[in-house]
Amino acid sequence: MFEVIYNVMYEQGAQFLLRTEGAMAAQYPGKPLWLYADEGFGADNLRVFFSECLVKEPDLLGLVAPVWAAEVCVSNFSVVDSWEIAAFYLPQLVNHTNQLNLTAPSERDYTTIAAWMKEFYREALSADYAPEERSVAALVANGRLYCLEAPVTGICAMGMRIPVQGESYKMGRLNMIYTPPYLRGMGYGKDITAAISALIQSEGRLPVLYARLENENAVRLYRSLGFEEAGRLIEYRFGGR
Numbered sequence: 399m400f401e402v403i404y405n406v407m408y409e410q411g412a413q414f415l416l417r418t419e420g421a422m423a424a425q426y427p428g429k430p431l432w433l434y435a436d437e438g439f440g441a442d443n444l445r446v447f448f449s450e451c452l453v454k455e456p457d458l459l460g461l462v463a464p465v466w467a468a469e470v471c472v473s474n475f476s477v478v479d480s481w482e483i484a485a486f487y488l489p490q491l492v493n494h495t496n497q498l499n500l501t502a503p504s505e506r507d508y509t510t511i512a513a514w515m516k517e518f519y520r521e522a523l524s525a526d527y528a529p530e531e532r533s534v535a536a537l538v539a540n541g542r543l544y545c546l547e548a549p550v551t552g553i554c555a556m557g558m559r560i561p562v563q564g565e566s567y568k569m570g571r572l573n574m575i576y577t578p579p580y581l582r583g584m585g586y587g588k589d590i591t592a593a594i595s596a597l598i599q600s601e602g603r604l605p606v607l608y609a610r611l612e613n614e615n616a617v618r619l620y621r622s623l624g625f626e627e628a629g630r631l632i633e634y635r636f637g638g639r
Contacts, residue, residue: 414454421447428527430460430633435467444470460635468632478637479524481610484617486625487569488595488605494623497585498546498554500593507545507553508534514556518576522613524635543574544597546590554578555586557594561603570598572607575616588619595623 413425420439424432431451435444448471452458458475461468462483503511508531515534519527537543537558546555558573572594577587595605607625609616610633 414451416447416450416454418447423447423451425451425455428459428525430462430635431455431458433461433463433467433471435464437464437466441470458636460633462631462633465630465632468634472634472636475634475639476637477634479635481612481633483608483631483633484611485628485631486607486609486620487628488599488623488625490624491592491595491599491605492622492624494588494592496546496589496593498548498589500544500590500597501547502538502541503534503543503545503553503556505535508538510553511543511545511556514576514578515574517578518574522576522610544590544594546586546593551581554581554584555590557590559594559598561601568603569606570601570603572598572605575607587616588623591619592623 413427415425416423421433421435421444423434426432433448433451435447439447444467461471461475463471511534512529512531515529516527519525534543542558542560544557544559545553547553555575555577557575560571560573561569572591575587575591575594577584577590598605605625606628607620608631609620611617611630
């Protein structure tokens with residue numbers, strides 16, 4: 399079985415990144431702390447490492463970590479919500495024929511995509527985020543944001559591919575897969591997931607993604623394309639200390 403390391407160093411703009419042998423953590427503005435630690439790292443070492451994170455960001459919104467590590471770190475926080483998350487990887491894409499081709503969004507679609515991003519964060523992450531059109535433009539310019547466009551309806555789904563930093567990982571992460579409610583049930587979500595996965599594979603990278611297990615439709619879609627579970631994390635949202 400392929401082991402997916404919960405590598406959090408996949409985007410720029412981090413408030414801080416901490417790494418030591420056996421553990422790593424990244425904090426991005428407005429997001430929970432992402433933390434990974436090998437079980438052999440030990441609870442005592444993890445407490446010391448986590449305390450360094452708290453020095454840099456004492457008011458954490460939440461934490462995403464392997465279950466054992468999260469249990470060590472959350473004892474002094476007021477937990478208001480939690481979700482179980484599965485990490486998936488794609489060893490081989492199941493034969494799938496897309497209805498539409500993958501394309502980069504055009505400037506006329508930036509307003510719509512910014513609104514979709516806001517809805518994605520609300521639905522998938524229970525978070526408030528309202529990106530500006532210039533953020534959308536930057537993602538398109540960097541080759542990270544893609545969409546499907548139908549002849550009559552226009553853009554009908556979006557998704558991102560984020561190359562994981564470091565050649566040793568050879569992964570590409572899928573993120574922000576979204577179809578607006580009025581176009582759901584037509585296969586566009588599956589199409590864009592397959593298309594971005596194929597793009598990542600064409601670069602010689604392994605497609606990986608995360609999904610909340612309570613989102614049964616998304617999990618079923620990913621499995622239907624050949625994604626396999628690599629491990630589980632838990633996300634906690636905090637109400638203070």
